[in-house]
Each structure stands twice: as C-alpha cells, then as structure tokens.
Amino acid sequence: MSSIVATRRTRADEGEDRGTLLRRRYPGRLAVRLVLLAIAIIYALFPVVWIISVSINPANTNVVRQLVPPNATLQWYEMLLNSTQYPFLTWLFNSVKLSVITMVLSLAVATFGAFALSRFRFTGRRLTLLTVFLVQVFPSSLLVIGIFNILLQLGIYVDPVAINTHGGAILAYLGGALGINTWLLKGFFDTIPRELDEAAQIDGATHWIYFWRILLPLVRPILAVVAILIFISTYNDYVIALTLLRSTSQQTLSVGLNLFISDTGTEWGVFAAGALMGALPIVVLYLLMQDYIVGGLTSGAVKG
Amino acid sequence: MTQSPTPPERENRRGLFSGSVPMTLLRLGALALIDAFAIWLIANLFNDGFHPLAITLAIITLAINIIFLNERLYPFQWLSPGLALLVLMVVFPVLITIYYAFTNYRTGNLLTKPQAITQILRRPENRVLAEGSQTYGYTAYRNEAGEFLLLLEGRETGELLVAPQNETEHPLTPELAGLAGVTFSDDGETVEAIEGYELVPADEIAAAFEGVETLEYGPPIGTVLVGPVDPEAEDGEGYAYDPAANLFVDFTGRRPAFYTAQVFRSGEGFALWLTEDGGNDTILLRPDGPAVVNGIPQSIYDYVIMSARERTASSSALVEAAFGNPEDPIQIDPFSANRAARFQSVLRYEPETDSLVNQFTGVIYRPVQGTFRLVPESVPPDLETPPPEELRPGYYVTVGLENFTRLFRDQSIWGPFFTVFLWTIFHAAAVVFITFALGMGMALLINDEIVPMRKFFRSILLIPYAIPAFISVVVWRGILDPNLGVINNVLGGLLGIAPNWYGDAMAARAAILLIQLWLGFPYMMLIITGALQSIPADIYEAATVDGANAFQRFRSITLPLVLVTVGPLLIASFAFNFNNFTVIQLFNRGGPAIPGSSVPTGYTDILITYTYRQAFGTAGGTDYAFASTISILIFLIVAAITIFNFRFTRGWEEISENV
Numbered sequence: 001m002s003s004i005v006a007t008r009r010t011r012a013d014e015g016e017d018r019g020t021l022l023r024r025r026y027p028g029r030l031a032v033r034l035v036l037l038a039i040a041i042i043y044a045l046f047p048v049v050w051i052i053s054v055s056i057n058p059a060n061t062n063v064v065r066q067l068v069p070p071n072a073t074l075q076w077y078e079m080l081l082n083s084t085q086y087p088f089l090t091w092l093f094n095s096v097k098l099s100v101i102t103m104v105l106s107l108a109v110a111t112f113g114a115f116a117l118s119r120f121r122f123t124g125r126r127l128t129l130l131t132v133f134l135v136q137v138f139p140s141s142l143l144v145i146g147i148f149n150i151l152l153q154l155g156i157y158v159d160p161v162a163i164n165t166h167g168g169a170i171l172a173y174l175g176g177a178l179g180i181n182t183w184l185l186k187g188f189f190d191t192i193p194r195e196l197d198e199a200a201q202i203d204g205a206t207h208w209i210y211f212w213r214i215l216l217p218l219v220r221p222i223l224a225v226v227a228i229l230i231f232i233s234t235y236n237d238y239v240i241a242l243t244l245l246r247s248t249s250q251q252t253l254s255v256g257l258n259l260f261i262s263d264t265g266t267e268w269g270v271f272a273a274g275a276l277m278g279a280l281p282i283v284v285l286y287l288l289m290q291d292y293i294v295g296g297l298t299s300g301a302v303k304g
Numbered sequence: 305m306t307q308s309p310t311p312p313e314r315e316n317r318r319g320l321f322s323g324s325v326p327m328t329l330l331r332l333g334a335l336a337l338i339d340a341f342a343i344w345l346i347a348n349l350f351n352d353g354f355h356p357l358a359i360t361l362a363i364i365t366l367a368i369n370i371i372f373l374n375e376r377l378y379p380f381q382w383l384s385p386g387l388a389l390l391v392l393m394v395v396f397p398v399l400i401t402i403y404y405a406f407t408n409y410r411t412g413n414l415l416t417k418p419q420a421i422t423q424i425l426r427r428p429e430n431r432v433l434a435e436g437s438q439t440y441g442y443t444a445y446r447n448e449a450g451e452f453l454l455l456l457e458g459r460e461t462g463e464l465l466v467a468p469q470n471e472t473e474h475p476l477t478p479e480l481a482g483l484a485g486v487t488f489s490d491d492g493e494t495v496e497a498i499e500g501y502e503l504v505p506a507d508e509i510a511a512a513f514e515g516v517e518t519l520e521y522g523p524p525i526g527t528v529l530v531g532p533v534d535p536e537a538e539d540g541e542g543y544a545y546d547p548a549a550n551l552f553v554d555f556t557g558r559r560p561a562f563y564t565a566q567v568f569r570s571g572e573g574f575a576l577w578l579t580e581d582g583g584n585d586t587i588l589l590r591p592d593g594p595a596v597v598n599g600i601p602q603s604i605y606d607y608v609i610m611s612a613r614e615r616t617a618s619s620s621a622l623v624e625a626a627f628g629n630p631e632d633p634i635q636i637d638p639f640s641a642n643r644a645a646r647f648q649s650v651l652r653y654e655p656e657t658d659s660l661v662n663q664f665t666g667v668i669y670r671p672v673q674g675t676f677r678l679v680p681e682s683v684p685p686d687l688e689t690p691p692p693e694e695l696r697p698g699y700y701v702t703v704g705l706e707n708f709t710r711l712f713r714d715q716s717i718w719g720p721f722f723t724v725f726l727w728t729i730f731h732a733a734a735v736v737f738i739t740f741a742l743g744m745g746m747a748l749l750i751n752d753e754i755v756p757m758r759k760f761f762r763s764i765l766l767i768p769y770a771i772p773a774f775i776s777v778v779v780w781r782g783i784l785d786p787n788l789g790v791i792n793n794v795l796g797g798l799l800g801i802a803p804n805w806y807g808d809a810m811a812a813r814a815a816i817l818l819i820q821l822w823l824g825f826p827y828m829m830l831i832i833t834g835a836l837q838s839i840p841a842d843i844y845e846a847a848t849v850d851g852a853n854a855f856q857r858f859r860s861i862t863l864p865l866v867l868v869t870v871g872p873l874l875i876a877s878f879a880f881n882f883n884n885f886t887v888i889q890l891f892n893r894g895g896p897a898i899p900g901s902s903v904p905t906g907y908t909d910i911l912i913t914y915t916y917r918q919a920f921g922t923a924g925g926t927d928y929a930f931a932s933t934i935s936i937l938i939f940l941i942v943a944a945i946t947i948f949n950f951r952f953t954r955g956w957e958e959i960s961e962n963v
Binding site: 047178 | 354380404767769
C-alpha cells in the first residue's frame with residue numbers, strides 16, 4: 001500500500017495546477033462542489049462545535065441555544081484538572097498507561113512473530129499464518145465472557161491479573177497481539193532482501209543480533225505506525241475496560257467519562273470538557289498519520 | 305514466491321543447547337522457573353475444579369517446553385509468546401464459552417464443585433466453634449474492591465493479628481499500626497517523641513504553620529484545613545486545625561468535637577497528637593502512616609476502617625467471609641457478632657457416596673444438577689426442626705441442550721430474541737450501505753481536482769472517524785435528547801415535530817443509523833479514495849470518447865471497480881458492525897425495552913449487547929450459560945462471514961502468495 005500513498009502525492013501535485021485551470025474555466029461547477037462540501041463539513045463538525053459550546057457553558061447542561069453561551073467559562077476544565085472530586089486525571093493516566101504498556105508488549109510479540117514468519121521456512125508456518133488470520137476475527141466484545149471468567153479464575157492465585165487490575169486488562173488486550181499487526185509487519189519484513197540475511201550469517205551474527213541490530217532499524221517507520229495503531233485501538237477500547245475494571249480508581253477514560261452521563265447524573269459540561277481533552281491527543285495522532293493509517297486500514301489493521 | 309537461499313535445516317538449527325555454556329544454563333534456568341510457576345498454578349486450578357483452564361495451561365506449558373528443548377522447532381521460539389497469548393486469551397475463551405452454553409453456569413450455580421462444598425461447609429448456619437479455638441475481638445476494614453480485612457485481638461493472649469480475606473494472617477507491626485518510632489509517656493496518655501520528628505513548642509506552633517493551608521493524612525481523615533476556626537460554628541465540614549488557638553475540630557460527627565494538639569515536625573510535614581477536650585479520645589495523625597484513633601489504625605494497606613453503619617450494612621457478607629489462612633480460616637461468629645474464631649462444620653463431605661452428611665443428625669444431602677438436595681429418607685423421625693431442602697451455593701454442571709431448548713421454546717424469550725436478531729442484521733447491512741453511499745459521494749467530491757485545498761478538507765472530514773466512539777456516541781445522545789436536545793429544538797421550530805429518540809423504537813433505531821453514518825462515512829471515504837486513485841484515467845477518457853455521460857461513467861466504471869477493490873472491506877465492516885457493542889450500549893443501552901420479554905431486551909439491542917446484558921448487565925444476577933448460548937450463534941455467523949470473505953476474495957491469494 002505504500003505505492004498507493006506515493007501515487008496520491010504525485011497526482012496531487014499535478015492536480016493543483018490543473019485545479020486552478022479548472023476553477024477558472026468552470027465557476028458554476030466549482031460553486032456546486034463548494035456548496036456540497038460546506039454541507040458535508042457542517043455535518044462532520046457540528047458535534048464538535050456542540051461539544052465545545054457545552055464545555056464552556058456554566059449551566060452544565062446539554063441545552064444549546066447559542067454557540068457561545070452567556071457567561072462562557074472554563075470552570076469545567078479547571079475542575080477536572082484541579083479538583084479531586086473528579087478523578088479525570090487518574091482515568092487519563094490509566095488510559096495512557098494501559099495503552100502504552102499494551103503498545104510496547106504487543107509490538108514486541110507481533111514483531112517476534114513476524115520475524116519468524118518472514119525469515120524462516122518451517123513445517124507449520126502456513127498453518128500458523130492461517131490460524132493467526134482466522135482467529136483474530138472474533139472481536140473482544142464476543143470473547144469477553146470467556147476472558148472475564150479466565151481472569152476470575154487466574155486472579156484467585158495470581159493477584160496481578162485478577163479482575164479490576166490493569167494487569168488483567170493488559171493480558172486481555174494482548175490476546176490479539178499475534179493478529180493482523182503481525183501480518184502487516186511480516187509484509188514489510190518480506191520487502192527486505194534475503195541477501196542481507198546471508199551477509200549477516202557470514203559475518204557470524206546470531207539471529208538475535210541480526211533481528212535487533214540489522215532488521216529492526218530498517219523497518220523503524222512501520223514499527224512506529226503499528227505502535228500508534230495499537231495505542232489508538234487500546235485507548236479507544238470500551239468493552240474490556242467496562243467489564244474488567246470495576247473500581248473508579250482503576251477505570252479508564254472510556255468508562256470513567258461516561259459516568260458523568262448516567263441515569264443518576266447528567267453533568268454535560270464536565271463530560272464535554274473531559275471529552276475534548278481526552279479526544280484531542282487521538283485526533284491529532286490521526287490527522288498527523290492519516291496517510292499511513294489509510295495504508296493500515298486497507299489491510300484491515302484497525303479493528304475498532 | 306520467494307525461494308529460501310539457505311537450506312532450512314541449517315538455518316533453523318539454533319536451539320537451547322547451542323551457544324555458550326552459561327547462556328544455556330541461563331535459558332534452562334528461566335525455563336525451569338516458568339515450569340515451576342506453571343505447575344504450581346495448574347495444580348491449584350485443578351484442585352479447585354477449574355479443569356478446562358488447568359488443562360489449557362498445561363498444554364501451553366508443555367508446548368513451550370517442547371519448542372525450547374527441540375532445536376528443530378527453533379522458529380516457534382520466536383512465535384511462542386504470541387501463540388501462548390492467542391491460545392489463552394482468544395482460542396480458550398471461544399472454547400470455554402461453547403462449554404458454558406451446555407452448563408447451568410448462572411447465579412446460584414457460579415462455583416465449581418470443590419468450591420461449593422468448601423463454602424457450604426463454612427456457611428454460618430453450619431458452623432460450630434472448633435475445639436480449642438482461640439477467640440478474638442476484631443475491627444473490620446474494607447478496601448475499594450470490597451474485600452474485607454480483620455484486625456484481630458486475641459481474647460486470652462492479647463496478640464494482634466492482621467487477617468485479610470483469604471490470605472494468611474500475620475502479626476500487626478508497629479508500621480502497620482501507625483506507631484513506628486512513637487514513644488509514649490509512662491502512663492501511655494501522651495506522646496513524648498516520634499522518631500524523625502521534632503516537637504514544636506506550644507508558643508512556636510502558629511509560626512510553624514505560616515503559609516500552610518491544608519494537611520493531608522490517611523483515610524478516612526483526608527484533608528485537614530488549616531486556618532482560623534470559630535469554635536461556636538456548627539456548620540463546618542470535615543476536619544480543621546487552627547494553629548493560633550491550637551484547636552483541632554472534627555466536624556464529621558453529629559456535633560463538632562474539639563481536640564488539643566501536640567505538634568511534631570519533620571521534612572515530610574506535620575504529625576499531630578490530638579487529645580479530646582473534656583473527653584478520652586486520642587488521635588495520632590502523621591503524613592507517613594495511617595491515622596490512629598484510640599490506638600486503632602484507621603487504615604491497613606489499602607483497607608479502610610468500616611463505620612458502624614457500614615458494618616451493619618455488610619454484616620451478612622462479613623459473617624460469610626473467611627479470613628486468614630484459607631486452609632484454616634478465622635470467621636466471625638454468626639451467633640455472637642462481636643467475636644471471631646476458628647470454626648468447624650456440622651456437615652462432612654463423603655467422597656465415596658458423593659454426599660454431605662450432618663455429623664450430629666445423620667441427615668444426608670446428594671447433588672442434583674449442581675445443587676445438594678435433602679434425601680428425605682435420611683431425616684430421623686425425632687428431629688425437632690426440619691432440615692433445609694437444599695444447601696446453597698450450588699455449582700455448575702453440564703445440562704445438555706437445556707439452554708438451547710429454552711431459547712427456541714420459550715416464547716417470551718424467542719419473540720424478543722428474533723426481533724433483536726433481525727435488527728442486528730438489518731443494522732449492520734444498513735450501516736454498510738449508508739456509510740458507503742455517503743463515503744462514495746465525499747470521495748468523489750474530495751477527489752475532484754476543481755476543489756481547492758483538498759488535503760485540508762479531507763482532514764476536516766476525517767475528524768468524525770478520529771474522535772473515539774466512546775465520546776462521540778455520547779455527544780450524539782446529548783444532541784438527540786428528545787426534550788432538551790438541539791435537534792428536536794430545530795425540528796420543533798421548523799416542522800413542529802419532536803421524535804422521541806430515546807423512547808420510541810423506530811426513532812431510536814433511526815438515531816442509531818444517523819450516528820453510525822456520522823461515525824463511519826470518513827472510513828468509507830478514505831478507502832474509496834484509495835480505490836479511486838488506482839483506476840487508470842484512460843478508461844474514463846475512452847468512455848468519454850464513446851459518448852458516456854457522467855452518470856454512465858459512474859455506473860459502469862467507477863462503482864464496479866471500487867466495489868471490486870473495497871468489497872472485502874465492506875464485508876469486514878459488516879462483521880464489525882454486527883458486533884458494534886460501543887455504539888448501541890452507549891447510545892441507549894439497547895432501549896427502549898421490548899414489553900413482555902422475560903429477559904431484559906430492547907428494540908435497539910443487537911445480539912452482542914443482548915448477550916452482554918445476560919452476562920454482566922442486570923442487577924438481579926448473571927446468566928453466563930444463556931449468554932454463551934447466544935454467543936455460539938454469533939460465533940457461527942461471524943465465522944460464516946469470514947469464511948465467505950476469505951474464499952471469495954484475496955484471502956486465499958494472500959495466503960498462497962506469502963508462502
């Protein structure tokens with residue numbers, strides 16, 4: 001898919017010149033396109049504008065009468081960042097902690113697997129590839145009954161992976177480590193010529209040194225892309241966190257934020273402020289990486 | 305197909321015993337450690353009746369040993385962490401879910417047989433004081449996870465023991481007691497010194513607290529406000545300390561309590577020894593230990609002392625809990641609630657006859673479908689009070705196809721379930737269709753060279769996809785609020801209508817689709833953009849020359865070529881939305897409810913939220929068995945979709961290409 005990205009760049013460059021020409025020649029066509037685009041952008045951004053408006057509304061409500069509410073305030077932001085009443089920072093920290101640990105471990109596991117599948121020829125290789133491809137189609141929402149009960153049983157003897165621990169949640173996230181990401185990485189490992197293997201072998205490098213010193217530095221960019229994809233999908237997880245993490249201090253942003261909007265309390269201002277702060281890093285990551293994410297998407301790398 | 309340049313046998317030979325001797329020893333040692341841990345865990349699991357998990361772990365451990373000891377399996381060393389996780393957290397959950405569908409694993413039968421027997425033997429009503437047991441007074445603590453801990457004081461010996469629930473008890477150390485380094489006066493009534501702290505003389509207290517606004521101590525004290533306190537005021541909150549008057553006030557009780565402080569200082573902050581004015585209470589507060597009230601630490605580890613009201617509220621849970629060494633636990637006396645001791649059971653389990661026998665009356669209980677039931681013939685005629693018909697809790701056993709017949713035969717389940725089933729399929733198909741349609745429109749628009757700043761606009765249109773769904777779905781819930789939301793505000797003003805997006809079945813379903821469209825169209829736009837750019841421009845030129853208009857070009861070139869490219873992704877998107885838990889759960893928790901359903905079901909429920917609710921969602925209890933039954937159906941559907949996708953698309957090509 002790197003070729004798709006490359007094609008788009010060159011076409012876009014040429015396109016700008018032709019675009020200017022076209023715009024001058026067909027103003028009517030341009031006007032229609034711009035109107036349609038404006039409608040689309042209003043549709044796409046309306047909830048974003050709404051949430052900003054709600055987050056600065058001192059009334060703590062989801063009633064929006066004006067875009068900038070009277071007596072606009074940053075009090076909900078201050079409250080979330082300073083007050084101990086709302087464990088927003090704890091949730092944010094938990095989300096980032098779980099996502100980073102899962103990212104590192106999952107990347108390691110996937111990279112080891114991809115190395116073996118790309119660099120060795122052995123009996124069972126084809127079966128492994130097929131299994132990895134087929135097994136990962138079961139989403140975590142479907143496995144959660146099994147996962148919950150496994151951790152319930154393991155947790156009796158091994159405290160760090162019990163229910164309501166971050167260890168348990170990470171173990172659950174790691175179940176999919178040898179999944180589509182391994183396929184993605186293997187594809188990139190395959191592009192590195194095997195002559196390099198021979199050269200390394202002649203120089204007496206062990207497999208580990210070859211893997212760590214030679215191969216990994218060559219695929220560093222794709223490692224970063226896969227790492228960020230894992231980070232985002234862990235950060236966005238809802239069902240595992242909802243099921244496994246029971247106490248407020250253990251919860252992540254995805255479960256915690258929604259406690260503000262429950263049957264008992266509807267603190268829309270607080271929710272909106274927290275949601276904006278929680279979503280911002282992910283949105284920025286997405287926009288920075290959009291070209292790569294397109295590549296990852298077309299090979300199905302993002303599950304959620 | 306890439307041909308391996310080196311013979312695989314040579315390349316793959318790099319096992320445990322190659323390399324230097326110390327390296328080999330290190331690896332063998334690591335393997336031995338893993339094995340020791342695994343054997344311990346497997347033995348425990350097996351002993352408590354968790355046979356499937358024990359067997360799975362045994363298989364994984366065995367496989368790891370074979371892989372690391374056999375040089376020919378060297379490549380699998382690299383794959384082993386991933387494969388182990390895959391088996392444990394994906395394959396096993398699928399298998400155990402299938403197993404649960406054939407059991408009665410639900411509230412009332414949540415334990416394994418050994419667990420159930422242990423618990424029945426320890427039930428309060430079956431307890432008699434064990435011969436020669438020491439009795440204890442106790443203080444109860446609880447942590448955030450709801451687990452208990454007892455601080456025990458031997459009635460005869462006076463020894464102090466910390467006994468967490470199901471964990472071996474140990475003596476109370478001065479650190480845990482909050483008394484490390486504390487020197488009391490001879491009469492035990494005043495603190496003379498605290499190691500590492502210096503005493504602040506009474507006339508220097510005010511100066512010492514200059515600029516200090518709050519003090520932080522362990523729970524349940526928490527924050528103490530520092531500043532002037534009006535002793536007459538009755539409306540303060542929490543705790544306050546007035547250094548100028550050397551007055552500490554506790555506002556948490558029915559009326560304020562006043563204390564005089566002795567102040568100690570260290571690099572970490574202030575320690576206060578408080579004695580109640582006109583009373584006998586003492587409190588020791590220090591930044592490096594728990595708060596101690598009248599000699600009792602208010603927290604031990606992460607457990608916090610329970611108030612009298614909390615103790616009453618959880619009295620039955622406390623009585624049922626087992627503290628200290630699980631093999632020989634200490635429990636609270638059900639008949640004398642302020643003492644704890646070691647008990648023995650009036651019942652005895654006899655493995656030969658698989659029955660529980662009352663050692664005093666001879667009454668026998670035998671298991672029927674996971675519950676020990678009374679054998680009426682065993683009741684002696686002269687027994688005064690009739691024995692209970694069955695012993696709780698029960699354990700889970702296989703019950704054959706009972707769950708499946710229940711699903712298909714019980715009309716109050718089958719009717720609503722079928723509604724959910726149809727909506728699940730319609731929902732997933734409709735979402736794919738509408739997001740594809742809008743995504744196609746947006747992709748055509750954003751790919752038209754006449755549009756300026758296309759890259760920028762594409763980024764803007766990507767935002768709905770970038771925002772985490774756990775946020776945007778709730779935002780839409782706020783926007784669509786039937787009474788207060790901005791949508792109904794506008795609709796009311798323009799058309800005079802106000803759809804009930806929460807409470808009306810059709811409106812709620814429409815709302816779900818509306819949200820899904822917003823969430824999903826950017827993804828479609830992205831993948832269609834990729835597909836559009838791979839269509840060669842000369843096809844269009846040829847079509848234009850042949851006189852095809854814009855619509856014909858779209859119908860005959862663009863649409864089929866895009867569909868060929870993104871087809872597998874559309875099927876994947878269908879499978880994803882088939883199980884899109886987050887959107888359904890966060891918008892309306894599957895509501896509004898379908899009336900007359902005997903298991904909680906809603907009109908916007910899809911199979912996965914319906915299943916989840918049976919397993920985790922209801923206050924009345926859990927029904928893993930029934931949830932697992934539905935899960936099997938979802939497994940089959942998802943597997944069918946995948947196999948279809950795999951067979952008729954690139955799947956096979958990719959596999960064969962990569963080998």
